[in-house]
Amino acid sequence: MTDPLLRIEDLHTQFGTDSGTVHAVDGVSLTVERGEIVGIVGESGSGKSVTARSILRVEDPGRIAAGTIALDGVDLTDATDSTLRRIRGDSVSMVFQDPAETLNPVFSVGEQVAEAVRIHDTDGSQRLLDYLNVPLFRNRSAWTDAHERAVELMDQLDIPNPEHRSSGYPHEFSGGIRQRAVLAIALASDPDLLVADEPTTALDTTTQAEILDRLRTLRDERELGILLISHDIGVIAQTCDRVIVMYGGKVMESGPVTDVLTTPEHPYTRALLACSTRNVDADERVTALEGRPPDPLGGHDGCPFAERCDHVTPACHNGDVPTIECGENHRVVCSEAPLSDDSAKIERKTETTMSAAETQPSEPHTEVNREKVAPNDEGTR
Amino acid sequence: MSSGETRDANRERTDGSAADTAPVVELRDVEKAFATERSILNRVLRRDENAAARAVCGVSLTVGRGEAVGLVGESGCGKSTLAKLVTGQLEPDNGAVLLDGTPVGDYTERSGTQCRRIGVVFQNTRESFDSRWTIRRSIEESLGPAASENDVRTGGVESLLRSVNLDPKVAGRYPGALSGGQLQRVAIARALAHDPDVIVLDEPVSGLDMATQATLLNLLDDFRREFGVGYLFISHDLDVVRYLADRLAVMYAGEIVERGPAQSVFERPSHPYTEALVRAIPSDNPMDAPPEPLPGDPPNPENRPSGCPFHPRCSYADTRCEESHPAFTDSRSGASRCHYVEAVESAESGTETSEPVEARDETSKPVEIGDERFESTETETEEANPVDYGAR
Numbered sequence: 001m002t003d004p005l006l007r008i009e010d011l012h013t014q015f016g017t018d019s020g021t022v023h024a025v026d027g028v029s030l031t032v033e034r035g036e037i038v039g040i041v042g043e044s045g046s047g048k049s050v051t052a053r054s055i056l057r058v059e060d061p062g063r064i065a066a067g068t069i070a071l072d073g074v075d076l077t078d079a080t081d082s083t084l085r086r087i088r089g090d091s092v093s094m095v096f097q098d099p100a101e102t103l104n105p106v107f108s109v110g111e112q113v114a115e116a117v118r119i120h121d122t123d124g125s126q127r128l129l130d131y132l133n134v135p136l137f138r139n140r141s142a143w144t145d146a147h148e149r150a151v152e153l154m155d156q157l158d159i160p161n162p163e164h165r166s167s168g169y170p171h172e173f174s175g176g177i178r179q180r181a182v183l184a185i186a187l188a189s190d191p192d193l194l195v196a197d198e199p200t201t202a203l204d205t206t207t208q209a210e211i212l213d214r215l216r217t218l219r220d221e222r223e224l225g226i227l228l229i230s231h232d233i234g235v236i237a238q239t240c241d242r243v244i245v246m247y248g249g250k251v252m253e254s255g256p257v258t259d260v261l262t263t264p265e266h267p268y269t270r271a272l273l274a275c276s277t278r279n280v281d282a283d284e285r286v287t288a289l290e291g292r293p294p295d296p297l298g299g300h301d302g303c304p305f306a307e308r309c310d311h312v313t314p315a316c317h318n319g320d321v322p323t324i325e326c327g328e329n330h331r332v333v334c335s336e337a338p339l340s341d342d343s344a345k346i347e348r349k350t351e352t353t354m355s356a357a358e359t360q361p362s363e364p365h366t367e368v369n370r371e372k373v374a375p376n377d378e379g380t381r
Numbered sequence: 382m383s384s385g386e387t388r389d390a391n392r393e394r395t396d397g398s399a400a401d402t403a404p405v406v407e408l409r410d411v412e413k414a415f416a417t418e419r420s421i422l423n424r425v426l427r428r429d430e431n432a433a434a435r436a437v438c439g440v441s442l443t444v445g446r447g448e449a450v451g452l453v454g455e456s457g458c459g460k461s462t463l464a465k466l467v468t469g470q471l472e473p474d475n476g477a478v479l480l481d482g483t484p485v486g487d488y489t490e491r492s493g494t495q496c497r498r499i500g501v502v503f504q505n506t507r508e509s510f511d512s513r514w515t516i517r518r519s520i521e522e523s524l525g526p527a528a529s530e531n532d533v534r535t536g537g538v539e540s541l542l543r544s545v546n547l548d549p550k551v552a553g554r555y556p557g558a559l560s561g562g563q564l565q566r567v568a569i570a571r572a573l574a575h576d577p578d579v580i581v582l583d584e585p586v587s588g589l590d591m592a593t594q595a596t597l598l599n600l601l602d603d604f605r606r607e608f609g610v611g612y613l614f615i616s617h618d619l620d621v622v623r624y625l626a627d628r629l630a631v632m633y634a635g636e637i638v639e640r641g642p643a644q645s646v647f648e649r650p651s652h653p654y655t656e657a658l659v660r661a662i663p664s665d666n667p668m669d670a671p672p673e674p675l676p677g678d679p680p681n682p683e684n685r686p687s688g689c690p691f692h693p694r695c696s697y698a699d700t701r702c703e704e705s706h707p708a709f710t711d712s713r714s715g716a717s718r719c720h721y722v723e724a725v726e727s728a729e730s731g732t733e734t735s736e737p738v739e740a741r742d743e744t745s746k747p748v749e750i751g752d753e754r755f756e757s758t759e760t761e762t763e764e765a766n767p768v769d770y771g772a773r
Contacts, residue, residue, distance in 0.1 A: 209661040210674035231590035234663030275595040288596040
């Protein structure tokens with residue numbers, strides 16, 4: 001078996017604070033293949049972003065305490081600065097949440113895309129010059145070439161009128177176009193892996209649909225491996241091939257989206273799905289997760305979700321939690337899995353299951369969908 | 382507060398339904414434009430003298446006690462400007478903002494009592510707090526002289542914090558020490574502190590994760606029932622609005638393009654723009670069809686297209702849409718500002734089977750009742766003022 005594009009094994013990223021060590025990522029393992037979109041979903045503070053940052057080794061001020069991050073077989077955890085500099089942007093690019101903050105407001109968008117093109121086109125000597133702060137575009141032709149390529153990239157990302165737009169400044173663009181410009185910068189070097197940290201959270205739903213569509217096209221056309229981080233289950237469900245559910249710095253459940261989001265086996269995944277307003281009628285209550293996310297100080301013994309879990313047993317609080325295979329590539333880290341189906345949760349929506357089954361007769365997920373629904377819907381409108 | 386007794390009576394009467402309450406806030410045909418900066422040359426040549434970004438163009442809207450009105454639309458469509466008109470941070474160029482039927486100016490012209498009737502939860506929560514003030518000080522400022530008269534919240538800051546499920550110890554902390562979800566709760570507590578009748582919530586849950594969103598939405602729902610406050614709930618997330626709001630207004634390019642009971646507008650949109658918004662929502666079910674993007678950009682508010690503002694992006698548009706600006710026509714769930722309401726409706730029901738929301742038809746009965754109420758009041762006011770939004 002060939003190596004996957006990205007393989008993270010037992011990653012531990014920690015932050016030293018005055019009150020102790022914060023175990024932000026606590027033993028995460030995942031792989032991303034070429035031409036595959038892998039999603040990471042979880043609440044804020046679950047360690048999603050720190051995992052992403054660790055890949056590009058921009059985890060500072062945190063530090064990787066243990067584990068390996070192998071990109072095409074090269075371990076990044078002990079890579080030198082110069083290796084990292086070559087890898088960042090060249091083989092791995094990152095897109096952040098807010099395009100307005102990613103782009104520099106005082107340079108035109110075209111200039112910023114061209115800069116990315118130029119940096120990655122140049123050889124080692126230019127890197128040295130760059131290091132010595134010699135201006136990037138020393139001559140006109142270098143700029144023109146890079147600019148042409150930038151316009152081409154912007155055109156590929158469907159930025160309307162790229163020739164004209166390239167001289168525009170970020171504030172003149174709408175959120176969607178800005179994020180597409182950021183994608184153009186990220187793709188300037190034709191990377192193998194794109195790490196997208198909440199790329200659509202700051203965007204409108206209509207624009208979000210466009211960016212997600214773009215990510216799927218990139219996967220198909222360029223064989224790009226994408227690690228997509230989001231707290232929005234809908235975004236993950238509609239874009240990713242596989243999903244990793246994180247909580248308290250650990251992987252709770254992982255597998256193909258079609259399995260994990262339709263037949264979730266981990267109590268946390270179920271709770272998370274129940275929180276979605278999309279699964280609830282206006283006259284019901286959204287199920288809110290009781291309690292708080294675990295304190296990341298000092299790490300956990302046992303399952304981090306034990307405090308808030310409905311299926312908790314004394315065994316959950318300490319020791320290692322077993323990983324159970326629930327299907328092909330579908331793994332659940334829970335000592336109680338596979339869960340017996342909670343009849344209370346399914347019963348809620350029997351009547352709609354019927355009508356849903358009528359409209360989508362061949363799809364097995366309709367049944368499962370109902371599990372997402374809140375069991376406590378008293379006090380409704 | 383002088384009207385304390387009547388308001389208590391109101392509170393009992395509301396009981397979660399907004400059927401018989403007079404609107405607290407009413408917007409009548411409000412318009413707001415922002416002058417754009419003209420170059421010296423243009424000023425000398427007296428060119429573009431009327432250049433202005435028209436943010437809100439003739440919007441009418443009411444919010445009553447215990448009623449949640451949702452306002453959705455893309456960024457830049459004028460939602461936040463509308464919110465600022467309600468709170469008095471801006472004054473309309475045309476039209477009027479009415480509080481209990483009395484026209485009011487901006488917040489400097491409103492009396493203390495009038496100001497306290499409207500609470501605000503601002504869009505950028507963290508920025509809306511003074512980072513050098515403790516949470517207690519921020520909330521106390523909002524409590525103001527009304528604190529002593531407050532029946533439910535006599536406990537002051539501590540009980541307010543408890544009501545939003547926060548540890549009262551939070552009062553001594555600074556905003557920087559709280560998470561986004563916690564701070565959002567504090568913002569809601571602060572908005573409740575002066576006992577408002579209507580709270581304007583500008584994107585209160587966007588940027589928060591699913592679990593935090595769920596708890597906040599439940600909290601807001603509880604307050605509505607408990608204290609009878611009304612909400613003007615602004616969001617670009619249709620799902621969230623559908624969940625919380627009774628009535629929904631869809632805004633595009635400074636205008637309301639569709640309105641009606643939230644659930645039915647969401648399930649059976651009658652305006653192509655609402656339809657596009659609904660289609661763009663990514664379903665949680667990976668088997669469902671992927672969300673459909675809406676091509677094109679919203680119009681430039683300085684240079685609005687002729688006729689229907691949505692026509693350049695609309696798949697139903699023809700020359701009629703380019704030429705004439707449609708007025709509100711009755712639709713199956715409310716009113717829609719489109720020449721081709723029937724076409725949209727029939728197209729929608731044709732493809733509807735693939736929509737997951739359709740399956741919820743049977744469960745939306747309570748809204749159906751509201752529906753009738755809504756439509757009956759609609760038809761009465763329709764002739765008097767075609768742009769009027771749910772005025773009673």
